[in-house]
Amino acid sequence: MSCKESETYAVPGFLANGIHAGIKENGLKDLALIFSVVPAKASAVFTRNCFKAAPVLLDMERIKSGVAQAILANSGNANAATGEDGYADAVDMSRCASDKLNIADELVLVASTGIIGHRPPVRNIKEGMEGLVGGLHPNGIPAAAEAIMTTDKFPKMSCRKEWIGSREISVCGIAKGAGMIEPHMATMLAFAMTDADIDFHTLDAVFKQAVDRSFNAITVDGCMSTNDTAIILANGMAGNKQLKRNSNNLSLFKEMLFSVMSDLSDAIVRDGEGATKFIEIIVDEASSITDAKKVAYAVANSNLVKTAFYGCDPNWGRIIAAAGSTGINLPVDAVKLYFEEIPVFAHGKGIDGHEKELLEIMSRTNIKVFLKLGMGNKSHRICTSDLTFDYIKINAHYHT
């Protein structure tokens, strides 16, 4: 079941809230808290950028225990490239929360998103904490989702509830995206909550798989952030028979989790900075997944391809040119390209005669591109957005 009503964005044993603490100048929500009433099993994936933000460095230490109880996240300031002072600020932030929540400091994970290179206003965070904690509520997840937004146009939430054995299990996630969305990493910020009782190693493995198939399969602008963080907390409150690696019900849980994560990562692409289109690049018949990924990213990140989609131009030549630029020795005569079901390139040259259908396809908001390499049977799918005037507008004027 997919949760459409706002009151269904809830997971037993989790409270959440989001407030304006004065970090953002525009008066919008900027501080989010997610709290599990009992310590939860925790797994996380972080950016692979060398210049990891302070909260990422702190969480990387804390997540080693495999247990966490709260996530404190702010928007409006990334606390990245802030050196030792920034790290101390991240610790202070977590302490504001642990003090008020009366839990061990080590059980608090922190996350920040926004401007790079400025120390976070810890004073605002401290001052906001009483209201933030005081307002924690089982239906507070939407408020938390709002509070982690930066240039996002809408909050990103997804929820699934399924019966696993005799217990109903919930999986719910929130995310923020919009800019600096790139391959080979978690994504901006994504927090998943579940009341499932699940063995730590199983949770860890399943979560990393889901991240790989969702957040690591999208790209908006090919730019890897310093702050990307995806965290899952599983508090076991559902009281189900603990899920383990070889449990019969594990596949159902995996499906729920992947479905939630996938909703969130799709929403990030749809809300990509300035995006007007959602484009799926499906590379097939590759000799390895690595090759398939390389070609898919080359196409998905090509500014010429992305501007052509914005212009509703079925300019398949740019896709072919991007695919051919990766260094993989493609068999030119075996490569085939389709826009949806329409073939546009095969046997080393373009296929004429479908101009009308192609113009109709290009006018759609959701477009699938299939590229068959004719080299093997591996495939990879990447979702991307178009490159528009608004991307330039947003990013030329989002000042430090």
Add this chain to the structure above:
Amino acid sequence: MSCKESETYAVPGFLANGIHAGIKENGLKDLALIFSVVPAKASAVFTRNCFKAAPVLLDMERIKSGVAQAILANSGNANAATGEDGYADAVDMSRCASDKLNIADELVLVASTGIIGHRPPVRNIKEGMEGLVGGLHPNGIPAAAEAIMTTDKFPKMSCRKEWIGSREISVCGIAKGAGMIEPHMATMLAFAMTDADIDFHTLDAVFKQAVDRSFNAITVDGCMSTNDTAIILANGMAGNKQLKRNSNNLSLFKEMLFSVMSDLSDAIVRDGEGATKFIEIIVDEASSITDAKKVAYAVANSNLVKTAFYGCDPNWGRIIAAAGSTGINLPVDAVKLYFEEIPVFAHGKGIDGHEKELLEIMSRTNIKVFLKLGMGNKSHRICTSDLTFDYIKINAHYHT
């Protein structure tokens, strides 16, 4: 000496011309011919894209002889992704020229630039040939430079004349760029002519070095073309003592050639689609040139970095984030970043207090960014442009 006057764009023994043959619909010049009165030593560098255009495939065969006498180039049609028919068209094109010039077909190189996926209008080329050959002129190089333009805003030419021993030697080049300008390849089209007498292997080596330091050190949009071609013809008409690998005068010739090629590649960046700024990314203190290049390209191709320059925003966080995303394990605390002479990042954090100077620097048209990695003593310099509304406008509406 740099050639500022249009009549000085001439090289003894070379004739050139550019006309409108009806390939472009806008009535502008679209067919160029460069002709050496005697067969010339020839070297070339081509795109590494798998989907090489037909003229590239043809030239790759013909250049093996190391000799050529003419270059026939058209704009308005790339003759790429046109299969065997397109290859036959390229051969036909060359035959139109060799017939009229009364030289062996194998001595003609061809180049095409423009739309991908459409067969070139060989009939127009054939019909235009009489006027094209009839108008060949020692001062025809500027007309040829005009005739290879696509979305270029100005023709790109450069010339040097120097005394080598008792002979004056000329090196002159033309190029076209604007879109699909990317690392790891020649560039769009660039043709260099010299009357120097130079041993083939020396010419070949010197030319490839010059291409690496010029055209392979720029990026506009990170998109590798199917047609990139750089050719040099050396006809020996200067009558100098033949330059060989260990000639004393070789370094002077190398300098001339690099200077011409560098003028052209700089002009391509300045005229990058929609570009308003010329940005040099100098990565220093890398442990290898490969690493330095990787970091330089990551920064130079980052859409977030490029839009920040467009917005005159000294957003150094985006440069740091791009540099950190390459997979190279940078020593975060040793990395230093400067905008011109102003330090903005060191010891893992931003450096405040230079806001006024930075705003002044960012308002300039030419900006140097120095990134010191603190890992070794290798360096690499890449020139790039900003990403602007006009790039989107040009590329969303340059229809197939």
